Amino acid sequence: MREYLQTHPPRFVADIGWRTAFVADRELGADEFAHAFACGCGSTHFRVLGVPVSMSGARPGFVLRSMLRVWNELRASASGDAAAVERLLPPIALECVGCGRRAPLHSQAAPERVGAPLEALRCRPCRRSTFEAWIVCRHAASDLEAPARGGEEDRPDAWRLVVRCRTCGGRAEPYTAELRSSQQARLDRLYGREPTSKGEPSR
Helix, strand or coil, X not given: CHHHHHHCCCHHHHCCCCEEEXXXXXXXXXXXXXXXXXXXXXXXXXXXXXXXXXXXXXXXXXXXXXXXXXXXXXXXXXXXXXXXXXXXXXXXXXXXXXXXXXXXXXXXXXXXXXXXXXXXXXXCCCCCCCXXXXXXEECCCCCCCXXXXXXXXXXXXXXXXXXXXXXXCCEEEEEEEECCCHHHHHHHHHCCCCCCCCCCCXX
8 A cells, every 4th residue: 555655646636737756855744655746748847826825815906916925925024934835725726937827726715815815925034936847645543564456545644735945946835625533534434434535524
């Protein structure tokens, strides 16, 4: 199963139609599997779009929204916020720098954020907006030493988006989706309840 999950990303990742490759990330846990994105044009450089946490309730025009974001960035710097990037809320999308193609990575959003303007993630140290990106899926409830079983890739307990700035190499995690606890995952498996295939929490 371990080898299977290394070569099979979740269906909601595969559905965007971009190539992925397993990443031997040194920061991976024993039950985590990472898949790096590459556009069909061959580029591995992306702009990461989403709703910044600090902008989640803001609905001003473009100029006011830009001023508000600059203010939030200055406030973060003044407060000593060491985060390389701001956290994002869904919907989240990746936009290829090479060909401009945009694909939704996570479309689920709270009703108050539906239609909210997406902002490009920026690296705070160097102010650039071009990143490599990969997704890390946690399978804490899976028996990783069992024989491979199709469909297990669609049952992660959590996943997180990891980005690395193409200019300064800074690494960050702008989004994390906790789908269910390990204990809940085991109960779901025991009673035949499984999460949906779109990276959404189980019901």
